Amino acid sequence: MAGAQPGVHALQLKRVSVTESLRTGDKFIKWDDDCTTVTPVTLRVDPRGYFLYWTDQNKVINLICSSAGKSLSFSESSEAKQRELLDVGTLEGRLENRTLTVVSGADMVNITCLNFTAFNEEVAKEWAEELFSLALNLLAQNMSRESCLEKVYTRLTLQLTAEGGIPVKNIFRLFSADRRRVENSLEVCGLPTGRVRKCFILLKLDPF
Template sequence: MAGAQPGVHALQLKPVCVSDSLKKGTKFVKWDDDSTIVTPIILRTDPQGFFFYWTDQNKETELLDLSLVKDARCGRHAKAPKDPKLRELLDVGNIGRLEQRMITVVYGPDLVNISHLNLVAFQEEVAKEWTNEVFSLATNLLAQNMSRDAFLEKAYTKLKLQVTPEGRIPLKNRSEAS
């Protein structure tokens, strides 16, 4: 091989690294296009970068697998609310233009069956940081091609994130299981 050099690769694989601000969490407002309800949440990422999850005022936790994320957009590329009442609710008491603080996370099992998670940050810099970090975690090649041990750790992390306030693993829809 005439031009090959040992130890030199065109593609540098970087291990998954979650920033401290994502682990600690940030306040956002979550909204849906279908309703005029806005929900204040705290958005976090687990230390391994498997999931990002949010907790609302009622201490209910929802999570999203970062391997399902296809795109993360902020600013004018994010989805904007069509309802003027909803837009007004999102823009109350905040500094900076609403469009620059909006984030849309596109996720799904493939590029045809997608959903959107719409968020509004309280500061423009926070929106940009979260968008860049979530996109880099979702497109990391080492995260997309994990070992069996990493998949077991991911399943364990998911169980730990979904515990009840008493520290127990929830049994959803127990009446259906009987």
């Protein structure tokens, strides 16, 4: 066929890019399908696009991998129930157009759904488009070894103590399958191993 170029694929690989608005964050209302309470949170994405994380009014940070799936659907019964719960009936715009449902899990069966309701449709639309782009980025799904290490480092530094330290329990949680090796590595470096309650590592790390 004329003009054909063997080995050339039409798919273009693009580097992960996180917009300023996602890095700065926006106000949302977080709620679960099976709960009766709602929580005001600030939703953000780290500059590298590894994690979607949120901070509640108690400054507690929770996060999930940004490669989770996204949905923007609502049933009429859920909409009515949640309108009453969220007390947003007087706001303009449909509830389903302002709500992001983030689905995450190790497989397609064992999943967790988190719902975030924005205060206007424009914010919800921007977050839906940007998060969907991050989730489908092929470079993010096929990271190099260095990027994997950077992702681990990012996870640890997103959940610091009030003193700016890294809780040792978070390190063990990341490497739960090899606790003994983690303890030995910490001991070799002269760092606490988590045997003391509320132990944390106060370091200025700059591996990259």
